[in-house]
Amino acid sequence: MVVTKESLIAKSIQLIRQNQSKTGAYLASPGFANYRYAWLRDGAFTAYAMNRVSQHESARRFYQWCDGVIQKHAGKAHHAIAYVRQHEGEVHWNDLFLHTRYTVEGDEVAGEWGSFQLDGYGTWLWGLAEHVRMSGEREWIQAFAPSIELTLDYLAACWRLPNFDCWEEAGDKLHPATLAALYAGIKAMEPHVPQRADECASLAAEIRQFVREKGVLGNRFVKSLGNPAVDASSLWIGLPFGLVCIDDPLLAGTVAQIERELLTGNGVHRYAADTYYGGGQWPLLTAWLGWYYVQVGRRKEAEELLVWIATKDQPAGLPEQVQEHLLAPEDYHRWLESEGPPAVPLLWSHAMFLVLADELGFV
Known part of the structure; x- marks a missing residue:
């Protein structure tokens, strides 16, 4: 099944609403024990x-x-x-x-x-x-x-x-x-x-x-x-x-370093020494970088990141992280054995996808 940005926008809203308690709280991830x-x-x-x-x-x-x-x-x-x-x-x-x-x-x-x-x-x-x-x-x-x-x-x-x-x-x-x-x-x-x-x-x-x-x-x-x-x-x-400000040189310097060290393909890692589930790429951080790109006029790159996120959708939803490129692959199975598969869906991932989609004018 091909996931389009339109279908993932609708799915994201639906998932967030489904996983909001009657008390108003949002469950971080209904399918991951530590995040319930x-x-x-x-x-x-x-x-x-x-x-x-x-x-x-x-x-x-x-x-x-x-x-x-x-x-x-x-x-x-x-x-x-x-x-x-x-x-x-x-x-x-x-x-x-x-x-x-x-x-x-x-x-x-x-x-x-x-x-x-x-x-x-x-x-x-x-x-x-x-x-x-x-x-x-x-x-x-x-x-x-x-x-x-x-x-x-x-x-x-x-x-x-x-x-x-x-x-x-x-x-x-x-x-x-x-x-x-x-x-x-x-x-x-x-x-x-x-x-x-x-x-x-x-x-x-x-x-x-x-x-x-x-x-x-x-x-x-x-x-x-x-x-x-x-x-x-x-x-x-x-x-x-x-x-x-968005055009502050310190922010630009930070983004440049993130691009050098933490951006692999179109997916963003948390930090270089990350070992959690092997240190995969996080869709929510990828959306954040896309949000920044829109703000500074790099729209084409932002759209590419949005598409990348959409390709990572699973039947249950967007995960916390994906394992296409691991910074510490030797640690992945250790986490898998102790905690089970990575969290999916992660509502925060869906939320940031919506932010980027809206920033690009697709909502």
């Missing part, structure tokens, strides 16, 4: 994609779920804020902080995980502002005001603390892509919380300056402070989080 949960980060990007294809009701339900999660764990958030303020500097206690993944009912998931991740808390604020912009439903800002303000307090207290990156790794470091998510969320709330506008502007500017001073090597952004490698998630720093 909901992430604020993945979910916010999925809601953003649904807003872009005019599925505003779906996105709204997700943000209602986010609000419920923040309120359910408000006591823990307040405790973490107080603890960090009393113990200035690094805090090595993963479970002190809000988790990154939850059940669809908004409960924490038992077991060891890279739980302390801040990017999702910045991303849900950014995504909520995007929902308001695209849907016109401004009333939700006021309805979610306690959760918004608590999230801002939490990010203000914790942003300098090492935490796990978006790949749930390197919990002992600070990551420019994560900091960009915090910047975007705080900046996005500036016009919506006038009583804290100056505070938001000041904190966002501080984070931006920190990334530009500490998160750069030569003409590009680094994977993490202390790790000079390039990571495809660094695309987020410019798009959509806007810590730098």
Whole structure:
């Protein structure tokens, strides 16, 4: 069966809707045990994609779920804020902080995980502002005001603390892509919380300056402070989080390094030392690079990436990664034996396909 962009657009919307819980949470991947949960980060990007294809009701339900999660764990958030303020500097206690993944009912998931991740808390604020912009439903800002303000307090207290990156790794470091998510969320709330506008502007500017001073090597952004490698998630720093402009030389230098090290054919790897399932190519990152290409006028290349993604669709949907070119092939079978086949479908992959398709004007 030949997959067309039109059929995959329709399938992506359908899959996302089918895997949205009645609570509003999006299951990251219904067919992969560790991903049968909901992430604020993945979910916010999925809601953003649904807003872009005019599925505003779906996105709204997700943000209602986010609000419920923040309120359910408000006591823990307040405790973490107080603890960090009393113990200035690094805090090595993963479970002190809000988790990154939850059940669809908004409960924490038992077991060891890279739980302390801040990017999702910045991303849900950014995504909520995007929902308001695209849907016109401004009333939700006021309805979610306690959760918004608590999230801002939490990010203000914790942003300098090492935490796990978006790949749930390197919990002992600070990551420019994560900091960009915090910047975007705080900046996005500036016009919506006038009583804290100056505070938001000041904190966002501080984070931006920190990334530009500490998160750069030569003409590009680094994977993490202390790790000079390039990571495809660094695309987020410019798009959509806007810590730098799309034509900033640092972003251009980062993309050039991604193209040299992480782009194989038309598929994008996460980072050169990746061993997870052998370090395959990720459709969602390929879509991100295509998104950047559209923004800088490289439309033909963006269309080629969209077609490549469509060719990777399986009966169950788009996978998390494909194994056509592995960076660490010797590690693939180790993961296969311990965790089973790679996740498919991954809703985040479908979401980013929709973003790129809409960016190209196909939706």
